[in-house]
Amino acid sequence: MQHATEQATAAVPALQMKQITKRFGHFTALNQVDLSVNTGEVHALLGENGAGKSTLMNCLFGLYGQYDGTIYWEGAPVKITDTQTAIRLGIGMVHQHFMLIPVMSVIENVVLGMADNHCVLDLKAAARRFTQLSQTYHLALDPWVKVEQLSVGQQQRLEILKALYRHARLLILDEPTAVLTPEEVEGLFDIVARLKAEGHTVIFISHKLNEVMKICDRCTILRNGTVAATLKISQIRDRKMLARLMVGDETDLDLHESACSVGSQALLEVKQLSCRGDYGQLSCKKLSFAIRPGEILGICGVDGNGQRELVECLTGLRQAETGQYLVRGRDLLNCGARQLLKCGVSHIPEDRLKYGLASGMNLEENLILADYPTPAFARWGWLRSGRIRRHAQTLCQRYRVRFNSLKQPAAELSGGNQQKLVAARELDRQPELLIAVHPSRGLDVGAARFVQNAILTMKQKGTAILYIAGELDEVLEMSDRILVMYEGQFIGQQTRAEYDRTQIGLMMAGTPLS
Amino acid sequence: MKQNAKQFRFSSGLKQLLLPLFSLVLALALGYLTMLLMGYDATKAYQSLWQGIFGSTNAIAESLVQTTPLIFTAVSYALAFKAGLINLGGEGQLYMGAVWGSVLGSRLSGLPTWLHWGVIFAAAFAGGAIWGAISGLLKVRFKASELITTIMLNYIALEWVSFCVTNLPFKDQTAGAAPRMPAVADNVKLSLLLPRTRLHSGFLLALLALLLYYLFMWRTTKGYELRVSGQNPNAALYAGMPVKTNAVLAFGLAGGMAGLGGIINILGLQYFLTEGFASGLGFSGVAVALLGNSQPLGILLAAFLFGALNAGGIRMQTAAAVPSAMISMIQGIIIFFAVSPYLFTWLWTRLRPDQSSRSQTLQAPPSSAAISLAIAPDQRKSEPEEKR
Numbered sequence: 001m002q003h004a005t006e007q008a009t010a011a012v013p014a015l016q017m018k019q020i021t022k023r024f025g026h027f028t029a030l031n032q033v034d035l036s037v038n039t040g041e042v043h044a045l046l047g048e049n050g051a052g053k054s055t056l057m058n059c060l061f062g063l064y065g066q067y068d069g070t071i072y073w074e075g076a077p078v079k080i081t082d083t084q085t086a087i088r089l090g091i092g093m094v095h096q097h098f099m100l101i102p103v104m105s106v107i108e109n110v111v112l113g114m115a116d117n118h119c120v121l122d123l124k125a126a127a128r129r130f131t132q133l134s135q136t137y138h139l140a141l142d143p144w145v146k147v148e149q150l151s152v153g154q155q156q157r158l159e160i161l162k163a164l165y166r167h168a169r170l171l172i173l174d175e176p177t178a179v180l181t182p183e184e185v186e187g188l189f190d191i192v193a194r195l196k197a198e199g200h201t202v203i204f205i206s207h208k209l210n211e212v213m214k215i216c217d218r219c220t221i222l223r224n225g226t227v228a229a230t231l232k233i234s235q236i237r238d239r240k241m242l243a244r245l246m247v248g249d250e251t252d253l254d255l256h257e258s259a260c261s262v263g264s265q266a267l268l269e270v271k272q273l274s275c276r277g278d279y280g281q282l283s284c285k286k287l288s289f290a291i292r293p294g295e296i297l298g299i300c301g302v303d304g305n306g307q308r309e310l311v312e313c314l315t316g317l318r319q320a321e322t323g324q325y326l327v328r329g330r331d332l333l334n335c336g337a338r339q340l341l342k343c344g345v346s347h348i349p350e351d352r353l354k355y356g357l358a359s360g361m362n363l364e365e366n367l368i369l370a371d372y373p374t375p376a377f378a379r380w381g382w383l384r385s386g387r388i389r390r391h392a393q394t395l396c397q398r399y400r401v402r403f404n405s406l407k408q409p410a411a412e413l414s415g416g417n418q419q420k421l422v423a424a425r426e427l428d429r430q431p432e433l434l435i436a437v438h439p440s441r442g443l444d445v446g447a448a449r450f451v452q453n454a455i456l457t458m459k460q461k462g463t464a465i466l467y468i469a470g471e472l473d474e475v476l477e478m479s480d481r482i483l484v485m486y487e488g489q490f491i492g493q494q495t496r497a498e499y500d501r502t503q504i505g506l507m508m509a510g511t512p513l514s
Numbered sequence: 515m516k517q518n519a520k521q522f523r524f525s526s527g528l529k530q531l532l533l534p535l536f537s538l539v540l541a542l543a544l545g546y547l548t549m550l551l552m553g554y555d556a557t558k559a560y561q562s563l564w565q566g567i568f569g570s571t572n573a574i575a576e577s578l579v580q581t582t583p584l585i586f587t588a589v590s591y592a593l594a595f596k597a598g599l600i601n602l603g604g605e606g607q608l609y610m611g612a613v614w615g616s617v618l619g620s621r622l623s624g625l626p627t628w629l630h631w632g633v634i635f636a637a638a639f640a641g642g643a644i645w646g647a648i649s650g651l652l653k654v655r656f657k658a659s660e661l662i663t664t665i666m667l668n669y670i671a672l673e674w675v676s677f678c679v680t681n682l683p684f685k686d687q688t689a690g691a692a693p694r695m696p697a698v699a700d701n702v703k704l705s706l707l708l709p710r711t712r713l714h715s716g717f718l719l720a721l722l723a724l725l726l727y728y729l730f731m732w733r734t735t736k737g738y739e740l741r742v743s744g745q746n747p748n749a750a751l752y753a754g755m756p757v758k759t760n761a762v763l764a765f766g767l768a769g770g771m772a773g774l775g776g777i778i779n780i781l782g783l784q785y786f787l788t789e790g791f792a793s794g795l796g797f798s799g800v801a802v803a804l805l806g807n808s809q810p811l812g813i814l815l816a817a818f819l820f821g822a823l824n825a826g827g828i829r830m831q832t833a834a835a836v837p838s839a840m841i842s843m844i845q846g847i848i849i850f851f852a853v854s855p856y857l858f859t860w861l862w863t864r865l866r867p868d869q870s871s872r873s874q875t876l877q878a879p880p881s882s883a884a885i886s887l888a889i890a891p892d893q894r895k896s897e898p899e900e901k902r
Contacts, residue, residue: 065863315752316754317751317752336754337751337752337753337754338753338754338755339754340754341753341754347752349752354746354748355748355749355751355752356749356752357746357749358741358742358745358746358749358750359745359746360745360746361741361742361745365738365741365742368738369742369749369752369753370753372735372738372739372753373735378735381734381735381736382733382734382735383733383734383735383738385733
């Protein structure tokens with residue numbers, strides 16, 4: 001536990017949180033947590049899913065109203081019961097899911113809800129101040145553009161500027177890189193560096209250890225709602241040690257790869273598949289590929305190059321225009337999600353809350369979402385509650401879902417545990433074909449490895465796997481072969497032996513290999 | 515661990531009861547104040563209200579009589595609500611059920627009683643179901659908002675009833691009869707549960723309806739599908755559920771339930787259909803379902819509360835000369851408070867700012883409410899995606 005816990009430095013901490021305890025019903029999310037952040041530092045908050053990072057920050061930002069313990073802001077004890085108080089103190093938060101209104105302009109979003117708004121909004125004056133501010137930080141952003149026209153990275157900048165506009169001196173960034181492309185991540189790091197140079201304090205919540213090592217000064221590691229350690233980044237010898245502190249000693253952090261026989265006959269064959277996107281544009285252009293049993297095919301590409309549409313076609317959520325979709329020789333094109341599930345196609349969806357879960361329903365009910373009409377869970381149209389309960393018990397245990405009760409709504413689980421729930425359901429079906437999209441999104445190191453190892457086990461059992469993830473490293477690590485997707489087409493292919501990151505990067509940017 | 519889980523569930527059940535109870539107490543207090551301000555004898559009014567609800571066997575029976583149709587209309591709203599649809603057409607569906615049920619109840623004769631009952635109930639169910647399914651079809655086919663269509667269909671149903679009671683071939687043709695439909699055959703009138711009261715066996719049918727509602731929604735795969743669609747339409751698409759058919763089905767079943775509520779009141783109480791014989795039952799059903807949180811047991815309790823207030827209100831009017839509109843007001847206030855959980859959090863934190871540890875434990879229901887509210891906008895956003 002006491003891995004060289006660092007004592008408070010001589011400098012006056014901008015923020016001290018002492019003995020913070022937060023309970024939800026009978027569940028203790030935070031237990032006597034201490035956090036001390038110095039002025040002008042970038043402080044990382046690390047921890048597993050459900051370790052309490054977001055809960056701690058929500059306490060600080062006044063989103064809960066009630067907590068036990070004391071918060072000292074610039075030396076003085078303060079009681080933060082609502083977000084207005086937090087903002088007045090100079091605390092700003094950029095949430096993982098942006099709090100912006102897409103149909104309104106940038107400047108309208110900036111002044112939204114500010115206390116000094118008068119009956120008549122003086123947007124022009126606000127825009128002048130905003131432009132000035134954005135120039136100070138080199139974050140050029142047109143105040144009159146509608147938010148829906150901004151890219152994700154720009155929206156994040158807007159969120160940061162919004163906080164700065166409210167005179168925030170402490171910025172909380174909640175998993176800021178989760179939604180960004182690699183270039184945008186670099187941009188964000190520049191911004192953080194500039195904020196630091198201007199004397200701002202930043203709390204950086206992340207799972208990604210390499211990012212933390214790169215831009216943070218100190219880090220506090222939470223585990224199960226308590227502080228595991230507070231360290232200077234310079235004290236950290238290697239990433240393994242950080243990971244160990246986060247997940248404890250018993251968790252497995254290695255990928256268990258073992259040679260397994262790849263079948264010779266293709267299990268999945270897609271031929272000349274075309275489909276249109278949401279606005280009628282052709283987003284998949286005559287795609288053809290095949291996956292053999294026991295093989296993992298990764299698809300690389302910058303988001304928005306047709307991966308989502310391809311997956312939706314393969315899972316029955318979107319109608320394809322032309323092509324063939326053969327699973328063990330059977331054409332399943334446009335035959336509906338139910339039929340696909342029946343034929344042994346599993347799908348870990350990109351967005352677990354949008355597609356993967358009915359979050360108001362309980363765990364048992366969510367775990368039968370894919371297989372509820374099968375004889376395992378239903379007989380003559382009646383649900384078999386005993387079996388469903390036992391199934392849920394086994395699955396939650398096997399996949400280490402942290403829960404209070406099987407009857408609690410899935411919404412009450414932390415994001416990572418929700419993802420485990422979806423993964424458990426889809427993997428346990430013993431599918432023939434698994435389509436895994438961002439299967440480790442929102443998972444901490446330990447849990448991500450756990451899900452990845454579960455997928456590798458599926459591979460050994462002869463499942464064909466299509467693997468799509470946001471991070472190139474992850475795709476390369478997992479797949480036997482990758483296809484690079486660019487503007488709805490595959491522009492390159494590499495097998496594991498010949499992986500070359502530079503070449504893949506070029507292809508992702510649209511340069512085919514000559 | 516298991517013990518813990520049980521506690522957790524038990525206390526959350528208790529909390530669900532706490533809010534309606536608070537609302538009731540507050541509403542009664544406000545009603546009391548209002549009556550005082552208006553110069554009525556409020557104490558006497560509440561005494562007679564109590565007398566009218568529990569004062570005698572007859573009073574209890576009358577409360578249950580008023581409860582019966584509310585259970586049906588509340589189930590009607592709740593069923594659609596659980597499937598993610600808003601059914602404000604309970605009123606119209608109830609009338610359509612009553613019309614078709616009483617047509618068959620009066621015109622058919624010579625059938626064995628059980629078969630005749632079967633036919634009547636089937637007709638009433640179908641009458642309401644078709645009326646409901648129209649809204650469902652309009653929604654899935656043309657994306658018409660069910661809020662509008664159900665309300666508009668109410669007016670059509672009311673005019674239809676008005677036509678039936680005054681025009682051939684439906685009206686009662688006995689000379690000198692008021693505008694009404696002919697009375698149902700004697701053999702299908704529902705028997706009394708308690709002699710010398712009006713409590714008829716329709717109450718048992720209402721309990722049966724509640725049981726069926728529970729079994730269907732929580733124990734069958736179809737009910738599961740409906741609840742998933744209600745919770746997250748995209749998850750329903752993901753699991754390959756027939757989302758559109760299910761929406762129509764849910765509306766059909768909801769309408770059918772309301773229709774049964776209509777015919778039960780005819781067969782058990784009035785025996786013939788008149789204009790406005792059940793005015794407001796459809797909308798009271800919405801209130802009951804809201805108060806009962808669309809849960810079977812909740813609906814039963816809430817329906818009894820509203821039914822009892824209705825029954826007691828009549829007594830209050832005669833004994834204390836307080837207009838029964840006061841009861842409608844109290845019912846309104848109950849709903850007002852019951853749908854404003856944050857009001858109580860706010861009140862609580864204002865009243866006890868210092869006892870943070872105590873308020874922490876009571877903080878729990880709002881925090882779970884906060885979670886569900888925080889999710890709500892997301893769910894709104896995730897309307898089922900239209901596929902090309």
